[in-house]
Amino acid sequence: MIPASFDYFRPSTLDEALEVFAGAGEEAKVLAGGQSLLPLLRLRLAYPTAMVDVGRVAELRGVADRGDHVHIGATTTHDEVVRSPIVREHCPLVALATATVADPAVRHRGTFGGSLAHADPAGDLPAVALALDMVFVVRSSTGDRTIPAADFFLDYLESALQPGEILTGVRVPKLGPGWGFHYEKFHRTAQAWATVGVAAAVRQTNGTVEEVRVGLTNMGPTPVRAAGVEAAARGVEAGRNGSLRQAAEQAAEGTDPPADLHAQPDYRKHLARVLTHRALVSASAHRSPQT
Amino acid sequence: MARISVEVDGIAYEDEVEPRLLLVHYLRDRLGKTGTPIGCDTTNCGACTVLLDGRSVKSCSVLAVQVDGCDITTIEGVSSDGVWHPVQKAFHEEHALQCGYCTPGMVLASIDLLKDDPDPSEEAVRQGLEGNLCRCTGYCNIVRAVRRAAQEMRVTTP
Ligand SMILES: Cc1cc2nc3c(=O)[nH]c(=O)nc-3n(C[C@H](O)[C@H](O)[C@H](O)COP(=O)(O)OP(=O)(O)OC[C@H]3O[C@@H](n4cnc5c(N)ncnc54)[C@H](O)[C@@H]3O)c2cc1C
Numbered sequence: 001m002i003p004a005s006f007d008y009f010r011p012s013t014l015d016e017a018l019e020v021f022a023g024a025g026e027e028a029k030v031l032a033g034g035q036s037l038l039p040l041l042r043l044r045l046a047y048p049t050a051m052v053d054v055g056r057v058a059e060l061r062g063v064a065d066r067g068d069h070v071h072i073g074a075t076t077t078h079d080e081v082v083r084s085p086i087v088r089e090h091c092p093l094v095a096l097a098t099a100t101v102a103d104p105a106v107r108h109r110g111t112f113g114g115s116l117a118h119a120d121p122a123g124d125l126p127a128v129a130l131a132l133d134m135v136f137v138v139r140s141s142t143g144d145r146t147i148p149a150a151d152f153f154l155d156y157l158e159s160a161l162q163p164g165e166i167l168t169g170v171r172v173p174k175l176g177p178g179w180g181f182h183y184e185k186f187h188r189t190a191q192a193w194a195t196v197g198v199a200a201a202v203r204q205t206n207g208t209v210e211e212v213r214v215g216l217t218n219m220g221p222t223p224v225r226a227a228g229v230e231a232a233a234r235g236v237e238a239g240r241n242g243s244l245r246q247a248a249e250q251a252a253e254g255t256d257p258p259a260d261l262h263a264q265p266d267y268r269k270h271l272a273r274v275l276t277h278r279a280l281v282s283a284s285a286h287r288s289p290q291t
Numbered sequence: 292m293a294r295i296s297v298e299v300d301g302i303a304y305e306d307e308v309e310p311r312l313l314l315v316h317y318l319r320d321r322l323g324k325t326g327t328p329i330g331c332d333t334t335n336c337g338a339c340t341v342l343l344d345g346r347s348v349k350s351c352s353v354l355a356v357q358v359d360g361c362d363i364t365t366i367e368g369v370s371s372d373g374v375w376h377p378v379q380k381a382f383h384e385e386h387a388l389q390c391g392y393c394t395p396g397m398v399l400a401s402i403d404l405l406k407d408d409p410d411p412s413e414e415a416v417r418q419g420l421e422g423n424l425c426r427c428t429g430y431c432n433i434v435r436a437v438r439r440a441a442q443e444m445r446v447t448t449p
């Protein structure tokens with residue numbers, strides 16, 4: 001279908017974007033890669049009265065090494081994230097998960113910040129943001145603020161962003177040596193969204209698991225941190241034959257997965273347990289030779 | 292209305308467009324470039340794939356205003372002086388199409404894929420074309436065609 005009419009603004013600086021956005025009314029939307037927004041407009045499921053296209057605001061784009069963290073600009077495309085040597089070296093879990101998002105053409109347009117701001121619990125990056133304790137950097141005409149990932153995802157398609165606020169970038173803390181990572185995604189067809197996904201990070205010393213982080217995709221109205229698994233996995237033997245399976249049994253604890261064409265909640269809970277085990281085993285096997 | 296200037300298949304255009312006009316509608320309805328088909332309403336099928344500044348995008352999910360100042364290549368611009376692009380030729384020779392509806396998108400996505408990987412494995416071709424659906428061929432001949440084109444392009448451009 002043809003989208004409904006809207007006013008279009010294409011600022012070239014962040015200050016200009018904030019000014020335009022503040023004055024564009026309550027139904028105005030930021031347009032980044034458009035890979036979630038334009039499909040919604042085409043189906044006439046969204047009716048923004050104005051769109052503020054931040055696609056050409058140079059300050060919002062790019063990856064930078066900032067010492068203890070990596071800064072990923074909001075409009076950095078999925079494709080740029082996957083290719084970034086800084087991301088691959090310091091936050092490989094982000095690269096692994098982003099490579100599973102959609103398909104190459106969508107990854108050429110869709111952005112890192114757009115995926116997070118959209119707050120879709122079926123998206124692959126929100127669970128990674130939770131697992132890595134990313135920090136969201138947000139600006140409005142009244143100033144800057146930061147939001148920890150744990151406080152960012154409020155409900156289905158609802159984030160902590162307030163009207164007039166633009167996500168400028170995300171800080172991804174560097175985890176340091178000894179960590180391994182894996183993103184395990186279960187989906188029915190190649191470019192489909194995750195039925196369930198598991199983002200896992202495992203730190204081990206001499207075959208013993210010291211610390212685990214697990215984020216779950218599509219197991220509730222928001223991404224979920226699997227705290228039960230994280231507690232149960234501490235101190236167990238790494239690898240396929242250790243007790244990671246028992247730890248993974250906690251994966252569905254406290255989740256509220258949706259029912260849709262692809263899966264019922266009980267099946268999603270089963271998947272969460274199985275996939276968490278796989279993700280933990282792979283993450284402990286793929287320890288990156290980080291320094 | 293917004294003013295855009297855009298280069299499509301090597302020709303520069305200046306136009307007034309409504310912000311809500313999709314790139315695929317601009318190409319088809321305004322420029323008459325009906326070589327780019329529309330296959331779905333959900334950004335899934337990839338039939339509408341074109342190259343935007345050299346990279347594949349789904350033209351049904353880009354606004355015409357967003358490509359102001361950019362360079363677009365459609366299926367109508369990939370041959371040169373009447374000589375088919377090696378990917379077009381290989382699709383023909385390997386019978387990589389039946390109804391042909393997915394073919395423009397497949398060809399452009401393949402050209403993009405071969406830029407990154409001049410010698411893709413079967414698996415790499417299947418991954419690279421995951422955003423393009425074909426309801427006829429079962430994909431086997433498409434994969435064969437892309438690998439054949441890769442081989443030819445390696446020979447002709449050393
Ligand atoms: C066929 C298809 C398959 C897909 N499969 C997957 C998948 O498997 N996994 C997955 O994770 N995603 C998938 N996606 C979604 C894709 O990742 C999108 O790129 C992403 O969800 C949105 O990013 P965008 O830049 O395109 O955002 P847009 O569509 O431009 O915006 C999305 C939302 O975020 C807001 N927004 C965007 N940027 C900002 C900002 N800087 N500040 C404040 N608000 C902002 C917008 O206002 C809008 O509400 C798929 C999309 C398609 C079309």
Ligand code: FES
Nearest residue numbers: 330331336337351
């Ligand atoms: S028409 Fe199907 S992806 Fe564009």
Ligand code: FES
Nearest residue numbers: 389391425426427
């Ligand atoms: S040849 Fe018919 S859809 Fe591909």
